[in-house]
Amino acid sequence: MTELSEFLRSRRARLSPEDVGLTPHGGRRRVPGLRREELAQLAGVSVAYYTRLEQGRGQNVSSSVLDAIADALGLSRAERDHLNHLVRPSRARKAGARPQRVRPAVQQLIDSMDNVPAYVVGRRLDVIAWNRMACALLGDYAAAPAHQRNMAWQIFLDPASRELYVEWERKAADIVAFLRLDAGRYPDDPQLAALVGELSVKSQEFRELWATHDVQDKGFGVKRIHHPVVGPLTLAYETLVLPSDAGQQLITYHAEPGSTSAESLRLLASWTLGATDSRTDAARPTA
Known part of the structure; x- marks a missing residue:
């Protein structure tokens, strides 16, 4: 079964006839959710037309039909993008294995954020640049082997992450949804396939979340962190797309001014001043 088939089936399974204003057909339903x-x-x-699409035989489907199917399924923007990527793989899929480089100006920018944890995420959730505050808050990326500088690897295979993120289960679900979106964009990326394989073998929680086919794009929100040095922190995060750098996003954390978390973040900044600068070389390629 193709990725497209599994995605569409998983979206149908979320809905019941009552959810979309239909009267259920008689008889016992063999599968959960809407029927084809x-x-x-x-x-x-037509049923035949939709069936061909779900079976991966709808390469010539029109945009209007895809939109109608997305509307019927109640897909989010990220889910609509994912559906389009699965139906019409773009040139982006060929870029999956290319080395990822951070522009020197971007590295200089995040290094100038003295009290703001900031890092850049690339394809397959690789952390490809960071400042000293990001290392102080989330872990020393420079000291980690290259393949471990990855948000999914950190969440599922680094035991410290379960202590760091107060709402670890929610964070884990978000990470898998981000990674699934990348899998649709870059289906031919061997390193992404290797990462998914490693996580699937080593983490039952990852396997279960991956099987849901949920997709989500990074955005903004609030994270609660329990830091081993300064204690509990409630931090807002923002995701900024770098439009000239395909697949790269800048993520920052900050605390509400005057809050206990803001004071704790200042203490963390002071604590790191004497530490060795562990930022990445600005133009270094990352696997």
């Missing part, structure tokens, strides 16, 4: 014929009815296409 019910989804086809909602989208205004």
Whole structure:
């Protein structure tokens, strides 16, 4: 079964006829969620047409039909993007194995953020640049082997992450949803396939989350962290897309001014001043 088939089936399984205003057909339902014929009815296409698409035989499907199917399934923006990537693989898939480089100006920018943890994430959630505050808050990326400088690896295979993130289960689900979105964008990336394989073998929690086919793009929100040096922190995070650097996003953390977390973040900044500068070389390629 193709990735497209599994994704569409997982989205159908989330919905019941009652959810979308349909009267359930008689008889026992063998599978959860909407049947193919019910989804086809909602989208205004024939059952045969939708079945071909779900079986991976709909390469010539029109944008209007894809939009209708996405509307019928109630897909989010990230899910719509993922569906389009699966149906029409773009040139981006060929870029998956290229070395990732951070522009010197971007590294200089995050290094200038003295009290703001900041790092750059590339394809497959590789952490490809960071400042000293990011290392102080989240772990010393410079000291880690290259393949461990990865958000998914850190969450599922580094035991310290379970102590660091107060809401670890939510963080883990988000990370898998981010990674699944990248898998749709870069289906031919051998390093992404190797990462998914390693996590699947070593983490049952990853396997279970990966099987849900949930997708999500990084955005903004609040994270609660329990830091081993300064204690509990409630920090807002922002994700900034670097439009000239394909697949790269800058992530920053900050505390509400005047809060206990802001004071703790200042203490953490002071604590790191005497530490060795562990930032990445600005133009160093990362696997």
